[in-house]
Amino acid sequence: GSAAAGDPAADLAPRLRAAVRVRLAATAALGVALVVGLVALLGPVLAGQVDGRPVDPRRYVEPPQVQTLDENPLIRISGWALNPEQKLLDVSTVRPGAVAPPAGGAPSGGPDGGTDGKPGTADDGTDSVRIRLAVLSDYDGVTWRVGATYRNAGRILPATTPARDSTVETVRQQITVADLSGRLLPAVATPTEVSGARVAYDPATGTLIRPEGLTPGLRYTVTSAREKPDNNLLATANVPAGTEVARVLRVAEGVPDPLRRLATQLAEENGAPYARAAAIEQFLAEHYRVVADAPSGHAYPNLGFFLFGPRNAGGQRGTSEQFAAAFAVLGRLSGLPTRVVVGFESTGQGPVRAGDAYAWPEVLFDGLGWVAFDPLPRPDNEPRPVEEDFRPTPEDPPPSEAPAPTVEPTASPEPVAAPDGPAGQGGVSTPVLVAGGSGGLLLLVGALLLTLLAMRRSLTRARLGRGDPGQRIAGAWREVTDALRLAGRPVGSDLAATEVAGHARRALAGARAGTVGDGPALDGPAVDELAALLNQVGFAPGAATPDQAARAAEVATAYVATLRSARPWWRRLLWSVHPTPLRRARRSPR
Numbered sequence: 001g002s003a004a005a006g007d008p009a010a011d012l013a014p015r016l017r018a019a020v021r022v023r024l025a026a027t028a029a030l031g032v033a034l035v036v037g038l039v040a041l042l043g044p045v046l047a048g049q050v051d052g053r054p055v056d057p058r059r060y061v062e063p064p065q066v067q068t069l070d071e072n073p074l075i076r077i078s079g080w081a082l083n084p085e086q087k088l089l090d091v092s093t094v095r096p097g098a099v100a101p102p103a104g105g106a107p108s109g110g111p112d113g114g115t116d117g118k119p120g121t122a123d124d125g126t127d128s129v130r131i132r133l134a135v136l137s138d139y140d141g142v143t144w145r146v147g148a149t150y151r152n153a154g155r156i157l158p159a160t161t162p163a164r165d166s167t168v169e170t171v172r173q174q175i176t177v178a179d180l181s182g183r184l185l186p187a188v189a190t191p192t193e194v195s196g197a198r199v200a201y202d203p204a205t206g207t208l209i210r211p212e213g214l215t216p217g218l219r220y221t222v223t224s225a226r227e228k229p230d231n232n233l234l235a236t237a238n239v240p241a242g243t244e245v246a247r248v249l250r251v252a253e254g255v256p257d258p259l260r261r262l263a264t265q266l267a268e269e270n271g272a273p274y275a276r277a278a279a280i281e282q283f284l285a286e287h288y289r290v291v292a293d294a295p296s297g298h299a300y301p302n303l304g305f306f307l308f309g310p311r312n313a314g315g316q317r318g319t320s321e322q323f324a325a326a327f328a329v330l331g332r333l334s335g336l337p338t339r340v341v342v343g344f345e346s347t348g349q350g351p352v353r354a355g356d357a358y359a360w361p362e363v364l365f366d367g368l369g370w371v372a373f374d375p376l377p378r379p380d381n382e383p384r385p386v387e388e389d390f391r392p393t394p395e396d397p398p399p400s401e402a403p404a405p406t407v408e409p410t411a412s413p414e415p416v417a418a419p420d421g422p423a424g425q426g427g428v429s430t431p432v433l434v435a436g437g438s439g440g441l442l443l444l445v446g447a448l449l450l451t452l453l454a455m456r457r458s459l460t461r462a463r464l465g466r467g468d469p470g471q472r473i474a475g476a477w478r479e480v481t482d483a484l485r486l487a488g489r490p491v492g493s494d495l496a497a498t499e500v501a502g503h504a505r506r507a508l509a510g511a512r513a514g515t516v517g518d519g520p521a522l523d524g525p526a527v528d529e530l531a532a533l534l535n536q537v538g539f540a541p542g543a544a545t546p547d548q549a550a551r552a553a554e555v556a557t558a559y560v561a562t563l564r565s566a567r568p569w570w571r572r573l574l575w576s577v578h579p580t581p582l583r584r585a586r587r588s589p590r
Contacts, residue, residue: 135206467546
């Protein structure tokens with residue numbers, strides 16, 4: 001019975017049993033072949049419908065939502081300034097060396113990693129600690145925003161890599177919420193571990209929120225890896241560029257012309273990135289006043305009034321909101337990657353009040369990370385008038401005023417009274433000395449001007465006539481951008497080539513409208529043609545031809561000549577000997 005159950009042909013005659021078994025084997029083989037064929041035929045089709053990337057479960061989780069005050073806490077500065085005694089937090093800082101950083105929580109690669117026992121703040125509270133509330137990286141010309149993508153996080157936050165030339169120390173704080181509202185959770189930068197509160201975290205900015213919102217009495221402990229850059233390297237540090245930092249370099253449209261010209265002036269006088277940042281910091285600290293009753297606002301019109309408005313009407317004064325926002329915008333116009341941070345200045349122990357809240361700007365340097373700047377004036381400093389160092393409205397004095405300063409000194413009557421003394425009887429007379437000194441000075445100035453003229457012409461010839469076609473096209477483009485700078489219409493470093501071409505056409509149209517005679521005719525599309533050649537060089541290196549390089553030189557030469565001819569005569573003279581293109585060529589020889 002069991003044999004029959006296992007073999008359906010067991011009870012058949014031997015000859016018939018063999019035939020049945022052969023038929024069963026053939027049927028089974030055919031079935032296997034059919035299955036294999038279907039797998040071979042349909043397998044690739046089905047596999048193509050499957051995404052090779054693993055499923056990211058975060059796509060199915062809705063990020064925590066924030067309100068306006070959490071997206072732009074910068075607008076809270078003015079309100080806090082009017083109620084400085086309001087207690088927002090209670091802070092207790094633990095000596096960092098007492099607690100080792102949690103495994104996997106602290107950033108890797110730091111020089112000391114917070115494990116060498118060096119304190120981040122003293123227990124007596126004498127060391128100042130900046131507690132960060134939010135990092136604002138996005139600006140649209142009206143509002144600074146955090147622009148974060150928050151993800152729910154556990155106790156250990158995602159690790160980040162510290163800057164190459166910075167040291168890292170661990171700071172641990174216990175924070176108790178008092179009257180601080182909203183969802184933003186204060187912490188020293190950069191948080192690595194949070195206990196006592198459920199949080200959501202944005203790794204790009206290091207900003208924390210509590211999705212349920214803050215409530216009085218909420219107590220949590222946060223451990224942070226605080227980076228300290230090597231200040232000795234700042235003077236020679238560069239700033240990064242490219243798509244990775246485009247977010248913190250972006251300048252929104254509609255920049256007021258005085259704001260752009262102030263940034264250009266500060267950048268021209270200071271070549272290195274840190275020197276530019278320090279110049280902006282010093283300019284704001286020396287010319288403006290901090291007040292508690294300044295209205296909130298950091299849109300372009302607000303910043304224009306803060307920087308250039310009359311003092312008797314409320315201009316040239318503000319809270320840290322205007323100082324930080326103005327620094328960040330001027331920095332981006334100068335080619336510096338900047339952002340604004342809102343937080344609190346704390347002793348590390350005890351209450352943190354509304355008067356401790358302020359905003360500060362930060363600049364990103366290669367190898368050093370984000371470096372904070374303080375553009376606020378010192379309490380005992382009397383601000384200098386802005387007009388002493390910068391005039392918001394450009395002045396083009398008429399030609400008759402130009403020689404006036406040199407006429408009055410020569411009309412001095414003192415030499416006429418000289419014969420009353422005995423000086424004429426010995427040595428060289430005063431008029432001869434004056435004439436000789438003036439002549440020598442004129443010769444020296446003339447030699448300097450001739451040298452500058454020769455160097456400028458040599459630079460132009462080198463740009464337009466030397467190197468491969470791609471280098472000559474790039475040189476022609478630099479001739480156009482230098483001409484715009486000399487005409488008082490500099491090009492922002494954030495603009496694309498096509499945007500620069502549009503800016504060049506508008507600058508030429510404005511220059512022609514303000515003059516009596518026109519220069520050599522030049523159609524607007526020719527500048528676009530040069531921009532197209534530059535894009536070709538950038539995206540297809542080696543594809544440019546000598547004819548295209550010659551055309552680029554022709555367009556650049558004609559545009560520069562037209563723009564120069566639209567200037568007043570005395571500016572045309574200065575144009576040919578202005579040293580700015582030489583300085584820019586030395587700083588950026590590419």
